[in-house]
Amino acid sequence: MNLLLLVVALGLTGASPLKDDKVCLPHSRPWHVHWPTGRVSCSGALIDKWWLVTSFQCAPTYGTLVSLGEHDVTVDEGTEQHIYVADVIRHSPYYRSPEHSLAMVRLAEPARFTQHVQPIPLPSRCPQPGExxxxxxxxxxxxxxxxxxxxxxxxxxxxxxxxxxxxxxxxxxxxxxxxxxxxxxxxxxxxxxxxxxxxxxxxxxxxxxxxxxxxxxxxxxxxxxxxxYNDWIRGVMGRFGPTTTSPGPVTP
Missing domain, CATH: 2.40.10.10 (Trypsin-like serine proteases)
Structure with missing residues (x-):
């Protein structure tokens, strides 16, 4: 009993390793995109060969190298595509009145769709309580x-x-x-x-x-x-597509 209490106490104080076993089946989320942000984790979703969606606060800077086809971000798995960010369009307002948290990220070159890199469809309906x-x-x-x-x-x-x-x-x-x-x-x-x-x-x-x-x-x-936000997303894709010249991050 004393040994059990000691193990529990060590776990509560952080002396024992923390178990975090919610690992995805590798490459089961081929739309998920990763980019480096230091000690804060940020990522987004591929919705088109040119475009990612992420939160306002996670929007990468112009020229950031993002990685598609990732699972373990510490090793080269042979499935990755590394592409620079060409444009960032944030939904406004946020800082004055935080009613929106959304950013669109355009890639400098189109993603190549493979088994490990695929877009996720935009919603055709809203989620329901209990779903x-x-x-x-x-x-x-x-x-x-x-x-x-x-x-x-x-x-x-x-x-x-x-x-x-x-x-x-x-x-x-x-x-x-x-x-x-x-x-x-x-x-x-x-x-x-x-x-x-x-x-x-x-x-x-x-x-x-x-x-x-x-x-x-x-x-x-x-x-x-x-x-x-379907209309806003599609509007951004139309206005700031790869045929449009846009000088870096933009807030419409």
């Missing part, structure tokens, strides 16, 4: 643990109704109709990747906005509700 969706990213899935993962992680989360989500909001967060919440107590509810991708029924439905579930597993995390 089970799948979130992936290169962040930790352990609450209050911040170290990024070298392997792509996957969790499954239930969509939560708007009012239930708003009831958990801290005072400093402003609710927006561009938000959708997912995850709750007794589910996998933490993905500390600010551009983690939420897919429901094979469609792109969210990119992470606030990882509330990583601070308190009882609270849902917040994602950009992409079904409300």
């Amino acid at each position: 089970i969706c799948h979130v992936s990213g290169w962040g930790s899935t352990i609450p209050n643990h911040y170290e990024p993962s070298k392997l792509l992680k996957c969790i499954s989360v239930p969509v939560v109704g708007d009012q239930e989500c708003r009831n958990t909001f801290p005072d400093y967060l402003h609710w927006s109709m561009g938000m959708v919440c997912a995850g709750q107590a007794n589910t996998d509810n933490c993905m500390r990747d600010s551009g983690s991708v939420m897919v429901c029924d094979g469609q792109l439905q969210g990119v992470q906005w606030f990882s509330q579930g990583c601070s308190n597993p009882a609270n849902p995390s917040v994602y950009t509700k992409l079904c409300r």
Whole structure:
């Protein structure tokens, strides 16, 4: 009994290694794109051979080298495509009134679609409360643990109704109709990747906005509700496509 208590105590104090076993089946998310950001994990979703979608706060800078076809970001798996960023278009406003968190990233050359690199369709409908969706990213899935993962992680989360989500909001967060919440107590509810991708029924439905579930597993995390942004996304693709000259990052 004393030995058991000692093991538990060491785990609580961090002396034992933290187990984070939510690893995706390798290359099962061929739309997921990775780029270097230091100690903060950021990523996004490929929606077209030229375009990625990510959160406002994860938008890479002009000239960043992004990697498609990744699973283990520390080794060359022979499946990767490394392409520079040619343009970044952020949805506004954000800093003055954080009602949107979305950015479009145009590649300097088109992605080559392979078994390991494929786009994810934009949503044809909005996610419904109770629907089970799948979130992936290169962040930790352990609450209050911040170290990024070298392997792509996957969790499954239930969509939560708007009012239930708003009831958990801290005072400093402003609710927006561009938000959708997912995850709750007794589910996998933490993905500390600010551009983690939420897919429901094979469609792109969210990119992470606030990882509330990583601070308190009882609270849902917040994602950009992409079904409300189809027109904006397609408009950006039309206006800032590869035939249009655009001098670096733009905020429309």
